Amino acid sequence: MAQRKSPSRPRSAAAPRPRDAEQTRAEILHAARVLFATRGYANAGMREIAAAAGITPALVVRYFGSKRDLFVAAIESDIALGPFLGPDRATVGRHIARHFFSKPVREVDTLSILLHAAGQPEVCDLATELLATRVIQPLARWLGPPRAEARASLVLAIISGTWLFRQALPMRAFAGGPDTSLASCLAAQIQHVVDGLPEP
Amino acid sequence: MAQRKSPSRPRSAAAPRPRDAEQTRAEILHAARVLFATRGYANAGMREIAAAAGITPALVVRYFGSKRDLFVAAIESDIALGPFLGPDRATVGRHIARHFFSKPVREVDTLSILLHAAGQPEVCDLATELLATRVIQPLARWLGPPRAEARASLVLAIISGTWLFRQALPMRAFAGGPDTSLASCLAAQIQHVVDGLPEP
DNA sequence: GCTAGAAGTCAACAGCCGTTTACAAAAAAC
DNA sequence: GTTTTTTGTAAACGGCTGTTGACTTCTAGC
Numbered sequence: 001m002a003q004r005k006s007p008s009r010p011r012s013a014a015a016p017r018p019r020d021a022e023q024t025r026a027e028i029l030h031a032a033r034v035l036f037a038t039r040g041y042a043n044a045g046m047r048e049i050a051a052a053a054g055i056t057p058a059l060v061v062r063y064f065g066s067k068r069d070l071f072v073a074a075i076e077s078d079i080a081l082g083p084f085l086g087p088d089r090a091t092v093g094r095h096i097a098r099h100f101f102s103k104p105v106r107e108v109d110t111l112s113i114l115l116h117a118a119g120q121p122e123v124c125d126l127a128t129e130l131l132a133t134r135v136i137q138p139l140a141r142w143l144g145p146p147r148a149e150a151r152a153s154l155v156l157a158i159i160s161g162t163w164l165f166r167q168a169l170p171m172r173a174f175a176g177g178p179d180t181s182l183a184s185c186l187a188a189q190i191q192h193v194v195d196g197l198p199e200p
Numbered sequence: 201m202a203q204r205k206s207p208s209r210p211r212s213a214a215a216p217r218p219r220d221a222e223q224t225r226a227e228i229l230h231a232a233r234v235l236f237a238t239r240g241y242a243n244a245g246m247r248e249i250a251a252a253a254g255i256t257p258a259l260v261v262r263y264f265g266s267k268r269d270l271f272v273a274a275i276e277s278d279i280a281l282g283p284f285l286g287p288d289r290a291t292v293g294r295h296i297a298r299h300f301f302s303k304p305v306r307e308v309d310t311l312s313i314l315l316h317a318a319g320q321p322e323v324c325d326l327a328t329e330l331l332a333t334r335v336i337q338p339l340a341r342w343l344g345p346p347r348a349e350a351r352a353s354l355v356l357a358i359i360s361g362t363w364l365f366r367q368a369l370p371m372r373a374f375a376g377g378p379d380t381s382l383a384s385c386l387a388a389q390i391q392h393v394v395d396g397l398p399e400p
Numbered sequence: 401g402c403t404a405g406a407a408g409t410c411a412a413c414a415g416c417c418g419t420t421t422a423c424a425a426a427a428a429a430c
Numbered sequence: 431g432t433t434t435t436t437t438g439t440a441a442a443c444g445g446c447t448g449t450t451g452a453c454t455t456c457t458a459g460c
Contacts, residue, residue, distance in 0.1 A: 219436080219437050219438075220437095221436080221437070224437080224438090255438075255439090256438070256439055256440080258438085258439075258440085258441095259437080259438060259439080262437090262438090
């Protein structure tokens, strides 16, 4: 019953983590992305991230320097809006809406990490810059005139508002799947912006 | 030069706050609303709120019990969407958009307080409940069929997404006034939902 | 086998947080 | 004029945070 502690090698139960720096670094990064995306920057503690990666908080700072630098590393992967920016403009609204409402509520993606940085003074400037250059600009280029940037901003606002009530401030009305009335309304709404709004 | 400290009444400089419980309570509440709306629940500290009200953190606790109770008191005032829910459905989109982009970026209103509670585990359930009962439900009733609740939710999502990039994650594209291209796009967008979306 | 260095743990630091307790002063009641 | 109640301050508490330095333990090179 009592755990035997042999003097030479105490690897009786719970094998003592093979020492692989590269994999450990990857596990820290994965844990950080999960927690930053689900709990937000402020509410994801270093101890919690370290525990999720199966190591010690001190090791997290040895690998990444500081919590802010860890956040920078966590958002450095690309935001995948490539699949939506294809040639089929007529159905892109439906595709985005389906993608959005198909995935589980607590999905881990870079967009969630960025939006969850709202109001955190240490990192929200990083998030805004990344959203502007990696989301708004390509989207505006794909949408084209008239008023490309305004329409791209509005698409992002619609998606982010939906994200807000689905992930961060979870409301029952937004919790459903891709076949709900809300999802189809979102699809029509995005499509309307993509098609070009009527002139005022 | 040295401050005289007369034994009977030391009110030489900086008159020692007249003791008015009602006004002090109101000042605490005002400071709390300002800071909850601008910095969010987590980033607005009790010491900061107390300093803004010109008193001591201990007094805040004596008046409101705890930080969470102070938050509850801060969101208890009504959310003013009455002005928009009049009979003129044809221009409501423009009115909401104008109202939204006319006010300064760091406006103090209950909607900002509620949205800034996103991701704060202690208070986000309060915010979601209030948004559901005080915003979505009346809005859905005003919009009417078809798909009233979905359309109301979408209006809130659009407005909140815009708020997100104007207040909490401030992006340059959303910082302008009511005459920008983005504002007119937002107006058209909201109007489109109010008018009723095309069936899928 | 021995040793240098990498990989990881441990305990502590300083700083902030919300909250509490003990106490001072002003106003009100008697 | 004295006592009691209200209004406010001062200082500390325990707990949490990101971060640090000293210390082990494993592994690779000779």
